[in-house]
Amino acid sequence: MVDAFWAGLERVLSAEVLLALLGGTVFGWIIGVLPGLGSLNALAIALPLSFYWPPVLAMYFFAGIIGAASQGGAITSILLNMPGEAQNAATMFDGHPLARQGKASWTLGISAGASVYGAFFGILVLVVLIPVFLPILLAFGPAEKFWVMVFGLVTLALSLQGDFWKGLVAVCVGILLTFIGIGGPGLVVERFTFGSSFLQDGLHLVAVVIGLLVVSESVAYLAMSVRGTTTARLVADLSHRRSFGAEVLDALRGLLVPFRYPATFLRGSVIGTAIGAIPGVGGTVAQFLSYNAAMSASKDPTSFGKGNPEGVVAAESAVNAKEGGTLLPTFLFGIPGNAEMALVLAAWQIHGIQAGPFFLERHADLAWALILGLFVANVIASLMTIGTVGLTSWVPRLDVGYMAPAVLVLVAISLVAIRGSVLDLGVGLLAGLLGFGLQRFGYPAIGTVIGFVLGGSIEQNYYTALQSARGSYAVFVASPISVVLLAATLLAPMVMLTLKLRRRAAPPLSRKRAG
Amino acid sequence: MNAARESLARRWPALTFDLALLAVLLWVVWESTRPTFRGGHLIALVAGFAAALLLLVLVRALLAGQEPGLPIVAEEVAALAGAPAEGAAGASLPAWRHEWLAVGYTVALFALVYVLGTVLGCVAFVFGFLALHRPRGVLRNLMMALAVGALVPYLFGGPVGLHLWEGVIPTLIPGWIGGAPPPPL
Secondary structure (H helix, E strand, O other): OHHHHHHHHHHHOOHHHHHHHHHHHHHHHHHHHOOOOOHHHHHHHHHHHHOOOOHHHHHHHHHHHHHHHHHHHHHHHHHHOOOOOHHHHHHHHHHHHHHHHHHHHHHHHHHHHHHHHHHHHHHHHHHHHHHHHHHHHOOOOHHHHHHHHHHHHHHHHHHOOOOHHHHHHHHHHHHHHOOOEEEOOOOOEEEOOOOOOHHHHOOOHHHHHHHHHHHHHHHHHHHHHHHOOOOOOOOOOOOOOOOHHHHHHHHHHHHHHHHHOHHHHHHHHHHHHHHHHOOOOOHHHHHHHHHHHHHHHOOOHHHOOOOOHHHHHHHHHHHHHHHHHHHHHHHHHOOOOOHHHHHHHHHHHHOOOOOOOOHHHHOHHHHHHHHHHHHHHHHHHHHHHHHOHHHHHHOOOOOHHHHHHHHHHHHHHHHHHHHOOHHHHHHHHHHHHHHHHHHHOOOOHHHHHHHHHHHHHHHHHHHHHHHHOOOOHHHHHOOHHHHHHHHHHHHHHHHHHHHHHHHHHOOOOOOOOOO | OHHHHHHHHHHHHHHHHHHHHHHHHHHHHHHHOOOOOOOOOHHHHHHHHHHHHHHHHHHHHHHHOOOOOOOOHHHHHHHHHOOOOOOOOOOOOOHHHHHHHHHHHHHHHHHHHHHHOHHHHHHHHHHHHHHHHOOOOHHHHHHHHHHHHHHHHHHHHOOOOOOOOOOOOOOOEOOOEOOOOOOOO
16 A cells, blocks of 8 residues: 555656646636536546546546546636536635635635645545555455445435435435346346347446436536526626736735634535545535534634635635545445546446455555545646636636537537447436436435445345355344444434434524625 | 415426336336346345335325425526526526426437437537527537537547447448447347
């Protein structure tokens, strides 16, 4: 592991890796700047390309996208009062008022700084915790792995927005989709193929994940376009623009601002890392939790929402710290920490790489590619943010009417490019319509995605455990780890639902926003 | 009575979706519990569990009112962006029509790609969509259609070397447009 770290560090400095990182960072940053689009779109478009690259290079490219997209999203939050990604929404609350006060460059510097330091924190926690968890994980047999995945899915359903029961249904739908094709506990048989030779191989992971997550969002984006939504306008006053050098100096001063709020920064980073480690919970939750916590702890909470730099620090540190957190369940259990990690797992599976306890031993180079890549991408993205501060007026008045069909077309091209098969396009379309319907009617599509990603492993471990015990179900409660996980799986919903009921009964926290 | 009718009118799409999903889950349970099914009992367990949960959700929805849908990221962004532009073609339509139109357009894109191929299908879709919803600027729309619909596939298919579907129409440009046999299902 340590050797792999040094090897990874050396590799990061090589030309081809830097090129891959830079490419992914620029791509992710630009996509992040475009309102309504995010790292998922960028990953979906890049995924078919990764088939033709060595897996390590592909990971660096993906790390670039993931690390940079949220910083790109923060720019539009601050300048346009419109988040580039949903997870940058809280940055708007104080970022945009600051921009309107003529401090756009300084605020962009704060955002860039908080992002990099937050990302570093999250990665540091990950690196420290991996050696702690790894020996425990190596003691996991098929029954324990089955329970850890079930527990992960139940906590995922608890963490998602909306109804818990619908979350569980969404997860089950995802698991059921994995049963299509050839499989079974003994001699493999055709299951739900309807006589189709195409379906014998099962639904392609990438097509389904892109369909459920990206096509469904693209449909909603297209609906915006049909509705006639145009851009948010650049509201920040640019009539007193200074020289480029002065703007950059302001941004550099902004980089130091997070150090003025160490408690806020640390709190945000801890929240972000912890939230990131819970599968399925995204940066949006982390950001708002951190922002609300900072406001509650502040001596002057009424200043939040009116241009308090502490608000920007709280929001951005959490969003970027979560990236380290999301890698924890992804590496250790093969449970994607968020939607982006679901796509990363899809890429691993395509290259024949299985996540899990042995992943770090067998593919340490991939792991370090992601870890180091995330950090370096954040640094590069911060430099890009600072380097473009003097050019804020170039942020175009973007018309969703033009972007929406373009996004859908790019996604369609990606689907066709997976295997060159138009049938994958059909799978992506159907998955997209399913995802759109699920989300529209209260079933979190991300639950379906993660259920689909894990379904195969859950089935494999279930039947392996049963076969090892000659069909005795006692194997699922035979070890202390299994018993603890089973108890946690049953108790977690009870505890969380009780807390939710209590929260509903309590008076809501008040929060003022600047108009 | 009117309030109940209005409530049902508001909730029928969600109820329809829930019932359709329940029907699928029950069918999966039925299929996987047949004596001739050799695909393992886990399928029936998962489908049965999901069906039971969904019944609970449906009963609760019928008794207490349907919960609202979840925000889709793009819609959250739209809400923050503000109201539609004045005079926009779709601005006067109710929200659900926008969604159905968007679904229709999505299906149309995928059908165009199947028939005309990736390049021609994407160009036709983008140009057609913009002609309907952004009718001013024919030249700009054409440039956009060519940039997204032709340039990007060319980059994917050319320098990167990915194989893109050519479409079932007769061959127009070998390797790019037309001539692909319909794939076997």
